[in-house]
Amino acid sequence: MTGVRRRGITVFMIGAFGLVANLSLARAADPGAELLAQSHDAATTTQFSGDVVTEWTDSGGRHRQQVHVVGKPGALHVGSQSIVSTGDRSLVRYGGDWLVLWNAKSQGSAPSADRKYSLSVKRGPLVAGRSTTVIRASLEHSDGVAERLYFDVETSLLLRREVLDAHGNVSRSISFTKISAVVTAPPSTKVSLPKLASDASRDTPRSVTKVGRVFHAPRDLGRGYRLVGRYRHPNGTLQLLYSDGLFSMSLFEQRGVLEWAALPAGGTEQRLAGRTVRVYQSAGSAAAVWSRDGLVLTCITDAPLTDIAGAVDSMRPGNRGGLWPWIVESVLGPFSWG
Amino acid sequence: MSFDDATLEALGAYLDDELDDRERAEIETQLAQSDALRAELRAIEEVRTAVRALPIREAPTSFLDSVLGAGAGEETPAAESVPSVDELAGRRRAGKQSRSWRAMSALAGAAAASIVILAALFPSESTVRTPLASMVRAHAAGASGASGGADPVSVLAPVAQPVKFGR
Numbered sequence: 301m302t303g304v305r306r307r308g309i310t311v312f313m314i315g316a317f318g319l320v321a322n323l324s325l326a327r328a329a330d331p332g333a334e335l336l337a338q339s340h341d342a343a344t345t346t347q348f349s350g351d352v353v354t355e356w357t358d359s360g361g362r363h364r365q366q367v368h369v370v371g372k373p374g375a376l377h378v379g380s381q382s383i384v385s386t387g388d389r390s391l392v393r394y395g396g397d398w399l400v401l402w403n404a405k406s407q408g409s410a411p412s413a414d415r416k417y418s419l420s421v422k423r424g425p426l427v428a429g430r431s432t433t434v435i436r437a438s439l440e441h442s443d444g445v446a447e448r449l450y451f452d453v454e455t456s457l458l459l460r461r462e463v464l465d466a467h468g469n470v471s472r473s474i475s476f477t478k479i480s481a482v483v484t485a486p487p488s489t490k491v492s493l494p495k496l497a498s499d500a501s502r503d504t505p506r507s508v509t510k511v512g513r514v515f516h517a518p519r520d521l522g523r524g525y526r527l528v529g530r531y532r533h534p535n536g537t538l539q540l541l542y543s544d545g546l547f548s549m550s551l552f553e554q555r556g557v558l559e560w561a562a563l564p565a566g567g568t569e570q571r572l573a574g575r576t577v578r579v580y581q582s583a584g585s586a587a588a589v590w591s592r593d594g595l596v597l598t599c600i601t602d603a604p605l606t607d608i609a610g611a612v613d614s615m616r617p618g619n620r621g622g623l624w625p626w627i628v629e630s631v632l633g634p635f636s637w638g
Numbered sequence: 639m640s641f642d643d644a645t646l647e648a649l650g651a652y653l654d655d656e657l658d659d660r661e662r663a664e665i666e667t668q669l670a671q672s673d674a675l676r677a678e679l680r681a682i683e684e685v686r687t688a689v690r691a692l693p694i695r696e697a698p699t700s701f702l703d704s705v706l707g708a709g710a711g712e713e714t715p716a717a718e719s720v721p722s723v724d725e726l727a728g729r730r731r732a733g734k735q736s737r738s739w740r741a742m743s744a745l746a747g748a749a750a751a752s753i754v755i756l757a758a759l760f761p762s763e764s765t766v767r768t769p770l771a772s773m774v775r776a777h778a779a780g781a782s783g784a785s786g787g788a789d790p791v792s793v794l795a796p797v798a799q800p801v802k803f804g805r
Contacts, residue, residue: 343790352795367798369791376782376790379798383779385790390779402779458789474792505776529780539773541780548781548793552773556766564770566802582774584796589768596766600777602793 332419332435333412336449336546338456342484346371346455350428350479352378356472358581359568365583366477371457400504407507408528413437413545416524417446424450427459428476437546444468446604447546450475455484463604471604474584505531511538515553515595522610525549547603549611554598558591573613579605592617641678649679653686771801 348371355364367379376385383401384391390402413419417437424434432450439446445468450460460475508530511517515538519527525542532538542549560578567580572588580587588599588608592615599611641649645668651657652665669676778797782790 339789352791354796365796365799367795369795371791376794378791378794383794383798385779385782385794390783390794392775392779401775402783458792461789461792474795505780531780533776539776539780541777543781548777550773550777550780552768552776554766554768556764559765559767562765562767580770582796582801583799584793585774585777587770587774589770596768598768598770598773600774602781 330412330414330419331421332417332437333414333545335421335433335435335451335456336413336419339449339451339458342452342456343371343376343458345373346457346482346484347373348457348479348482350476352474353477354472354474354583356581356583358566360566363583369476402504407509407530408526410528410543410548411524411526411545416440416544417546427452428479430454430459430479430482432459452482455482457482463602465604466606472581472584472602505533505539508532508538511540511553514555516615518614521549521551521614522607525607525611544603544607547601547607549599549601549603549607551611551615552598552600554596555594556596557594558589558596563589572609573616575612575616577608577612579608588612641675645675646678646682649675649682652679653683774801 348369350369351366352369353364353366355362357363369379370377377383378385383393389400392401416439418440420436420438422434422436424432426432427450431453433453435449435451436445437447437449438444444466445464447464448460448462449458451457452459459479461473462470463472465471511530517527517530517538517540521527521540521542524544526544527540528543529541530538531541536555538553540551540553542551563578564580567578567587567589570577570579572579572590575590575592577588577590580589585600585602586605586608588611590597590612597615599608601607601611648657648661648665652662657665669679775797778793782793
């Protein structure tokens, strides 16, 4: 290889790298995506105390519940200390004992929200007496707003979020109604964790890299959801955690046949992506339960119902690769490792 | 000279006139060619005649219970029973049927093997319950900690109180 040709390739590589870097910077410079990233950190670096009200609608009508939230550097106390989150670790108190509800790091990075949504940033109304910046997140090439998020101008703390349905109505909202002592605490501030019981981690899911041949863990789910974590629960249930940068979605997979009669009351049966699905609405999320190929699938998300339909469609049998690969997997599975 | 079970069964069936035309022709051809086979046929016939000459006795009242007990898995001394003509004929038929049973056993074995293979291919599916409330909590906890994930306050606040559906 001549020196001229080598220098040419080097210049080309540098140019290509620079182009990629510029594109990355351009993407990261999206003000909406940047504000979203800041708000996630603000929840655990800002010191505050306030009341959060959740309102949602289901077949039983309109519901409302309120909890007290205290933010301390590195930890979040929600609902009179019934839940404490320290980022990767979440603890919950049942009775007098603290249990580890979550103790696993995510395995992948969530995509940037502006890959899927058009994020418009504007000055917002007062929320809990504080000035806000509002992000309206719309699907690309769509006039409909999927979500409105209101951030504290001073700290970037998320003060209110509204999830909208296909008709533009607010189907769920979570909002501070009162907040005080909002200050950004120094990162060196020590966090005190509750004293854990000896068996505090007995029900904690563990992070896994392989899900087993019976289960199905697509890297991408629905429209724009990327797999960020695989977790195995002590009862054998597999939990797959997805994110589209704005909403999160968990897909739980259990081996067996769905016992429809044992499902909680209050759900509605719907046809989504050609399958019969039982759909529920709870305070902060929607849930859908259905079955296929000897698996019971439960999708839980804070996203609109249309995103659940996308997940159901992604998990239809035709997306698995046919019957023969499944038979081969079933026969050879017991003789393989991992 | 000894004969195999199949030949002895065929001789018994020949004496009982239970063979079809083709089978009868086969055994008669063999009898015409073999002195030993004819001797065996005569021996079987003599035994049957002698047995038929035995007096018929009434079965004791406990006989039925013994039979039923044996059917229920209790040991019954078979040597105490006196073989009757019908019983001997039954034994012959049982011998004939044993082939059918062996064939059926083989079929049953093949069926069982098929079931095992199908069970491996299509694992038995037990009904499962879906603990929705626990799943909602697990989702919230996981989502709040995921990198670049949802806002922790808005995800965890709804599950701080018992999760309810449609109530």
